[in-house]
Amino acid sequence: GESVGLHLPTLSVQEGDNSIINCAYSNSASDYFIWYKQESGKGPQFIIDIRSNMDKRQGQRVTVLLNKTVKHLSLQIAATQPGDSAVYFCAENNFGNEKLTFGTGTRLTIIP
Amino acid sequence: GAVVSQHPSWVICKSGTSVKIECRSLDFQATTMFWYRQFPKQSLMLMATSNEGSKATYEQGVEKDKFLINHASLTLSTLTVTSAHPEDSSFYICSARDLSSQGSTDTQYFGPGTRLTVL
Numbered sequence: 565g566e567s568v569g570l571h572l573p574t575l576s577v578q579e580g581d582n583s584i585i586n587c588a589y590s591n592s593a594s595d596y597f598i599w600y601k602q603e604s605g606k607g608p609q610f611i612i613d614i615r616s617n618m619d620k621r622q623g624q625r626v627t628v629l630l631n632k633t634v635k636h637l638s639l640q641i642a643a644t645q646p647g648d649s650a651v652y653f654c655a656e657n658n659f660g661n662e663k664l665t666f667g668t669g670t671r672l673t674i675i676p
Numbered sequence: 677g678a679v680v681s682q683h684p685s686w687v688i689c690k691s692g693t694s695v696k697i698e699c700r701s702l703d704f705q706a707t708t709m710f711w712y713r714q715f716p717k718q719s720l721m722l723m724a725t726s727n728e729g730s731k732a733t734y735e736q737g738v739e740k741d742k743f744l745i746n747h748a749s750l751t752l753s754t755l756t757v758t759s760a761h762p763e764d765s766s767f768y769i770c771s772a773r774d775l776s777s778q779g780s781t782d783t784q785y786f787g788p789g790t791r792l793t794v795l
Contacts, residue, residue, distance in 0.1 A: 605789070668723075
């Protein structure tokens with residue numbers, strides 16, 4: 565189903581520490597998941613994606629974990645930097661349906 | 677990488693006027709573009725799917741006569757907010773799907789957004 569953001573969860577992390585951002589999705593038929601980063605006043609920027617036949621995928625300083633059993637997705641950012649401060653959204657869809665459904669979003673603040 | 681532009685980046689208009697927002701894929705062709713609306717501190721909400729050469733598909737609750745979408749070419753989609761009112765003030769974001777990625781869902785590129793303020 566649709567996720568409507570009424571409140572924006574926040575996460576504050578010390579610079580250099582690792583951060584974990586979580587996302588619960590609702591559609592058990594979803595088989596493709598993406599994490600986006602959105603800075604203030606800008607459009608979403610692709611970070612990393614994962615398909616449902618995987619449970620982990622790594623990129624540069626980022627790792628996405630997928631737990632289909634509990635319909636949970638997480639984004640791990642290693643050694644956070646000030647430039648990582650942004651709102652992070654997860655998005656889901658299923659193959660054959662081009663539409664993305666976005667999660668509520670989490671505001672990540674890096675403390676210097 | 678694929679780039680999507682939007683114009684204007686921000687616009688202020690009087691209540692009752694119409695505003696047109698352009699979305700362009702700069703280095704790839706897009707049969708499908710999407711229009712989203714985002715209110716402050718909220719997530720992106722899909723408004724409509726814009727298909728080149730055919731009518732747009734609107735999400736439930738979105739007035740098609742108020743939000744006119746035209747996808748005249750493989751690189752341009754426009755969203756016109758007709759008779760805008762203050763409650764239409766929002767951040768409008770488009771995305772485009774790369775034609776060459778047919779069959780894959782992982783190539784949707786987002787524009788930088790357009791901030792609309794209706795006085």
